[in-house]
Amino acid sequence: MTVSLKDVAQKAGVSVATASRALADHPRISEATKQRVRQAAAELGYMPSAIARSLVKQETRTLGVVTTTVTDPYAAELVRAVEDAAGAAGYTLLLLTSHNLPRREVAAIRALQERRVDGIIVISPRGVEHYPDILAHVTVPLVLVNHTLDHPRVRSVMADNRQGARLAVEYLVDLGYRRVAFIGGPTTSRSARERLHGYTEALRAMELPLDSRLMFPGQGRAEDGRRALLAMLDITPPPDAVLCYNDLTAYGILAQAWALGVRVPDDLAVIGFDNIPFSELTAPPLTTVAQPTEAMGHTAVALLLRWRRGEAVDTVHFDCTLVERATA
Amino acid sequence: MTVSLKDVAQKAGVSVATASRALADHPRISEATKQRVRQAAAELGYMPSAIARSLVKQETRTLGVVTTTVTDPYAAELVRAVEDAAGAAGYTLLLLTSHNLPRREVAAIRALQERRVDGIIVISPRGVEHYPDILAHVTVPLVLVNHTLDHPRVRSVMADNRQGARLAVEYLVDLGYRRVAFIGGPTTSRSARERLHGYTEALRAMELPLDSRLMFPGQGRAEDGRRALLAMLDITPPPDAVLCYNDLTAYGILAQAWALGVRVPDDLAVIGFDNIPFSELTAPPLTTVAQPTEAMGHTAVALLLRWRRGEAVDTVHFDCTLVERATA
DNA sequence: TTGAAAGCGTTACCAG
């Protein structure tokens, strides 16, 4: 059914070896036969089998990406950056999602290894504690975005979440806010833990009391923001500002505030985290902490590719910046 | 370096053939040897090569997906649905993005065919006019989401965009709005053309004048909404409602309205299209036309899989529904 | 400059 190199060779009247070399533009093939082979290939609509090539070359020119879900705008942004960088280098992406389940994450890594990808990028890992087991068998290099793991076959690309959270709290306090609340993220997320850390650290550094009633749990969903705002209103005195685990949570606050008539930032200042594209479209536009997502995605790919070339590579850290808009 | 079936066979003291069958749980292999082989495989951390398997089986259990960009929430939603359905059926996704460039889209289809994917799903195609050329060489089945093409190897999954747009306009007119504007989408998008069609059709059906000054161009970006609102304010009398090509454009209207103090829906009613997740979080929450994205993604995969099994499959159509929230 | 043949890691057919 599908035309193979053999067919091309036959049509051009040469051996498969020659046909292969001709199409690869091998130097020691006469221009004449090259022409003939190319012609034959074109006429037959020949499309080389990457599968067969991978088997002999022992490389697939494919990178595996595992992420929680592409519907998370932050993850999507990262996937986009990774796709761009990979594509530019001639690599294609095999995409698997974990839906936040450690088990699925590990299964994904395994599946990718079976497909012999040249490297794996895990965006916001959720199950690193299981990695040591699987890494005993997985032999491809792994790059973790937003997590670290001490293992010879693992490197990381990190945003400094602690510094980012500190930045936000300091900004709020400088603005005069004194009762700064925090809405956390999933406990399985390293970023969430670090942001919480940055929050408490900043408060301490600025000699402000740490009030546990001002710290709300969350899963990074808008729903968590809505709920937290409701809970905040029951506290006396209520917080005058809130740092959210992510922008989505901040949207929840904004939506609920709008519904309740709570004025932002007059009654309550809010700062998000991630600076996803919609954050400049909220009413009011969201002040938030940004990560250099694009650079992080590019770096993840670059790390993997340099690593494969045998170069020594090391984990990379990026600073966060504050994007001042209208909610604080 | 990496352990192959040969190693497993050796360790278990059987032939590769037997090892292969044992791991495949072939019926005519003694339980004893199965155990021995499995044990050996486990001890060596054997991971079968999907590449080698694909070569002999002539199938990759991989589906190719090409989309404009995963950062478009609508596309992301579709990719998610496709991933879920594919994953459930034991298929993995090879993801390529076109960034709206017909050339890249065609190149992507070609690349996927070279990788011998079992089927290709193109989300919101941008270059179908070039398909006939490439389809002469591409042999895998193609499913188009949001476009059609009359070709034996192509099927489609469609939302009825015209009906959706009509629904929205009728809803507005029923509510008493009389000067309904429309902000369009990219001319390369079939959905955009159909939505415009539905808009004019509905106006005509309701015997309302078609005013070309009320039809604004756009690319589906928030920016287009912002710009359109500014332009609308210069018209006398200004429109009292607007149907947007998509939710993103509607966000632009909302953001600009907030900045200008234009009240929604009192001064201007707004309806979006796509019902992406954020639309329930805008202030006010966005009234919008929804497509059954989940079902569409699942259907795209089901179509492809049934097709491969040799069943006769046909293009599927879905109706849109109106999600009433607070902007109209 | 070209060809024959080995080999990549599997599966599947044919014997035994």
Next chain:
DNA sequence: CTGGTAACGCTTTCAA
């Protein structure tokens, strides 16, 4: 129930 071997489609020595 098990083993030998061909085959999948390509690249890459090794020879000529």
